Amino acid sequence: MPKVTYRHPDGREDVVDVPVGWSLMEAAIQNDIEGIVAECGGGCACATCHVYVDEAYADRLPAIGDMEGDMLECTAAERQPNSRLSCQIKMSAELDGLQVTLPDRQT
Amino acid sequence: MAAAPYVVIGGGQAGLQICDSLRRLGYDGPLVLLAAESSPPYQRPPLSKKFLAGDLEAERLYFRPSSWFEKNAVELRLECTVTAIDRAARRVSCADGSVVDYARLALATGARIRPLACPGADLADICYVRSLADSEALRARLPGAARLAVVGGGFIGLEVAAIARTLGKSVVLYEGLDRLMARAVSPTISDYYAALHRGHGVDLRLGCGIAAIERTRHGLLVRDANGGEVEVDIVVAGIGVVPNDEIAAAAGLECRGGIVVDAQARTSDADIVAAGDCTWHYNGFLAREIRLESVQNAVDQAKVAAASLLGAGEPYVQVPWFWSDQYDVKLQMAGIGMPHDNSALRGTTASGSFSLFYFRDGRLVGADSVNRPADHMACRRLLAQGTMVTAAQVADSEVDLMQIARG
The missing domain is CATH 3.30.390.30 (FAD/NAD-linked reductase, C-terminal dimerisation domain)
Incomplete structure (x- = not known):
């Protein structure tokens, strides 16, 4: 099963197996990773599952949709060029080894 | 004797959030979560959206993995319906005959579906969408059905109609009022959604309640208040919910169309708080009392309730928000x-x-x-x-x- 590393602002890392088809947000919730709030449960409606994606994987990620792009303008922590909403990134074999960094706040 | 636990009644989003917040705020005493359903706490919004469409499995609805309850020392008791609260003895009684003593108590009893009241409403196969079991039952019947009647033009009815049309079913939707989501949105939004659903092929009947449902050889016959009749395979009703405030009222707590709580989510008993769909509450942002059925209210009010249980007493001053997904809108x-x-x-x-x-x-x-x-x-x-x-x-x-x- 593909693995994803969630890096906390303090440098701690959690490495998680993510089933193909699950979102990075769901995997974080189901593995009890602090720092992903996901108030709306994956509806792209709340911008509280913000992550910064490792640059090396930028090309392999699905493009940012219109809704996600708008919501990224509304994150609590500052939007960076590598900002994504983790509910909108579905796991695939290609993304095995992906690393994401969690922002210092989601609300 | 061991100290009595803090007890949370209700395994929905508010109940889980109270447990989560209590631990985050540093409460390290015993904590018991009594949940009436057989599933651990799960997200309700997808039940009328992605889950119903078959795009999600139940395990993906759970808020927390089972290990979370162990790690956080939250004793989760499933299929435990509380039948009474004895405030003098500080004890709750459950339907299975068990009793649980409490040091402090949180009520997150939620709301239940408002059943149809017309003749035929008692037919066993009328569907509702409130619990995971409800949604699973409807989902299981969809593949064998071609024709749906949806009763109620609120969020649940419209979301179900959208899923059914997306799956290729014919849908007749009855709304007694003259526009959709009338309680929540303005006529401009109602009209937009009426056009959206008609554009997707929903037979939308506004200003048209239903009068009766009868079983036929091949399905169910819906008779509407305007004299029309339609035979369908499935009737789904989404006509609102009723707050579960009966055990609170029976225990002498003040209730007024919901369990009355102040801005700190405290009931009329200093040792009992309440949060979520079940509360009639004061929101400092709105500067008035209200009852809200939403994820936002469940989460934000639960945080306030947890803080109040620990004596922190921060007030509830939050902007309500809500969302609904219908088709790609x-x-x-x-x-x-x-x-x-x-x-x-x-x-x-x-x-x-x-x-x-x-x-x-x-x-x-x-x-x-x-x-x-x-x-x-x-x-x-x-x-x-x-x-x-x-x-x-x-x-x-x-x-x-x-x-x-x-x-």
Whole structure:
């Protein structure tokens, strides 16, 4: 099963197996990773599952949709060029080894 | 003797959030969560959306893995329906005959479906969508059905209608009022959604309640109040919910269409708090009492309730928000826009991406956004901060509302 590393602002890392088809947000919730709030449960409606994606994987990620792009303008922590909403990134074999960094706040 | 636990009644989003917040706030004593259903706490919104469509499995609805309850020393008791609260003895009784003593108590009993009342409403196979079991039952029947009748033009009925049409079923939707989601949105939004559903082939019957349901050889016959009749395979009703306040009322706690709590989520008993759909509460942001059925209210009020259990007593002052997914259209609501005395349109309804901002006495009170999430987020922030904006400002798409909100 593909693995994803969630890096906390303090440098701690959690490495998680993510089933193909699950979102990075769901995997974080189901593995009890602090720092992903996901108030709306994956509806792209709340911008509280913000992550910064490792640059090396930028090309392999699905493009940012219109809704996600708008919501990224509304994150609590500052939007960076590598900002994504983790509910909108579905796991695939290609993304095995992906690393994401969690922002210092989601609300 | 071991200290009595803090006990939370209700395994929905509010109940889970109270447990989570108690631990985050440092409560390290015993904690028991009594849940009436057989599933651990799960998300309800997808039950009328992705889950019903078959795009999600039940395990993906759970808020927390089972290990979380162990790690956080939350004793989760499933299929435990509380039947009575004895405040003098500080003890709750459950339907299975067990009793649980409490040091402090939190009520997150939620709400239950309002059943149909017309003749035939007692037919066993009328579907509702409130619990995971409800949604699973409907989902299991969809593959064998071609024709649905949906009773109720609120969020649940419309979301079910959208899923059914997407799956290729014929759908007749009955709404007794003359427009959709009438309690929550303005006529502009109602009209937009009426056109949306008709455009997707829903036979939408506004101003048309149902009079009776009868079993036929091949299905169910729905007779409407205007004399029409339609035979369908499945009837789904979404006509609202009723707060579960009976055990609170029986225990002598003040209830008024919900368990009455103050701005600190405290009931009329200092040792008992309540949060979520079951509460009639004061929201400092709205500066009035209200009952709300939403994820936002469940989460935010639960946080306040947990703090109050620990004596912190921060008030509930949150901007209500809500969303609904129908087809590929996302409706997001910020604040409470009804009633209002002025409104301003941002974007165009023809483009399918617009927001309606609502004003009362010159102040912004809410906005409904259709496929326009940035407006929704900006509105939430503007409302939370009390930032003054004018109708002219919000109507001008060139004005960056998030920039105004950020100050």
